[in-house]
Amino acid sequence: MKNNTPLFGGIEGGGTKFVCAVGTRPDDIRAETRFPTTSPEETMAQAVDFFKQQERNFGELASIGFACFGPLDPNPTSATYGHILPTPKPGWTNADVVGPLRSAFGIPIIFDTDVNGAALGEWRWGKGQGLNTFIYLTIGTGVGGGAYVEGKLLHGLIHPEMGHILLRRDKNKDPFDGACPFHGDCFEGLTSGVAIEKRWGQRGSNLPEDHPAWELEAEYIAQALADYSFTLSPQRIIIGGGVGSLEHLLPRVQQKTRDFINRYIQSPVILEDIENYIVHPGLGNLSGVLGALALAEQALPEN
């Protein structure tokens, strides 16, 4: 047993709220705080203050992981590394969110998307353990996906934006125009919490389980999961988020995804064990902040 287990900072930066934590693993969270997302300056200053305070309580942090809403630049060799890219969110376009952490702490800062962070958290302690290729998808206010592929978090050109694929739809059955400001009726535009509220005139949380909203929702989600399965060949798909975590939705999504794939991917987990192919997060709604700690851990030499 090491006595000096390094202590990590983690930030789950969401569009609505920030969650910061200090700890080493799920059962060793020393401190946590959450506050609303306001301006980048104010929000990041609050995060810095929190970690400074915790360093006084628990000693120096080894590194900080920052899993943030996007689009963002996660490429350390890029001139805009650590910045938010153009976003509809007022005040955040081109904001340098890593800069304030770097100035305040002389330790590694690991910056990635919220969904890549959640994927890494699930890989470290949740339903991604032992896998080398899987997807973490969140369906909530928006829809986003992170991916761990052949043993690494996927960035590629910038990072995936899985929520924006186009789905086949029957406008006679569902004439809704969609809620995505960029693509109208893309996957996110058809299935996000915002889309549900716009289409049905009330929040998803008010719709009973036998409301037709959910059959439609399951149909669209399943189609997206089939497309991801063909494109990315994941060993598992983990779905979280306010909508994605609904218990009554999961079995419908599982069955319909299997139907869309139609035995074309000859793997036992899809053919006979779809309940283990499409799953809810092992870390519940803590995937994000624990994922940020897992990102921080990646900065250690042995990682």
Add this chain to the structure above:
Amino acid sequence: MKNNTPLFGGIEGGGTKFVCAVGTRPDDIRAETRFPTTSPEETMAQAVDFFKQQERNFGELASIGFACFGPLDPNPTSATYGHILPTPKPGWTNADVVGPLRSAFGIPIIFDTDVNGAALGEWRWGKGQGLNTFIYLTIGTGVGGGAYVEGKLLHGLIHPEMGHILLRRDKNKDPFDGACPFHGDCFEGLTSGVAIEKRWGQRGSNLPEDHPAWELEAEYIAQALADYSFTLSPQRIIIGGGVGSLEHLLPRVQQKTRDFINRYIQSPVILEDIENYIVHPGLGNLSGVLGALALAEQALPEN
């Protein structure tokens, strides 16, 4: 300069024909042969005979790369490694195609999909050089994609089957039912050479450039490329194959893909330089067999 550059064998195993080569790189192909794909036993015996003959001419091979039509099992730890998985192609379901090579040669055999092989060939000597994440897509008799992701060929659960994603379509404009035996009107079912011939009653090679077939084709291909861009975040998409390589199709596909993405991926290569985002193969129609040599090269200790 090393005097003893290792010599490699490469097999591009297609559903119609096999191409085998011996060499070290594109400008050093010592021997090549092609023969029709018949039964697995006969076809693999021909490949073995060819390599045995070349070893008599040029000395021992260091390894053999085998880029094969699928679905197949490329996982070396699996019980069915080196086998073809269930396929409509008569006689090939569950055929052990690596076995005959292993029995005949005491050297490493590297087995992967034809499209992963082509991707690796493009990475080594073609349009994938210097990239860490890109897609190689072929649109010909069928549609298939390989991917090099964060510096590795993507396998995941088995391997991608990118040709089978569902696309949005307007059945009033295009009432064709599709040609995919598994999914009807998936991407392959709508755009493959087989689909073109079924829809228009003649082969694509007989249709003039201004035939409405091509506008429809470009529309479907572009939609798929946008979906891949969102899901896999490639730095580039390389399109080959009999249909995919058509010169007049490329500019339409580039423009329509950019339209589908609609400035949501804020990367200069997509916003301002789409001609360098969607490209034809650097190795022309030799991506496959050169890719097989590149696979073989991966067996060397330094790889």
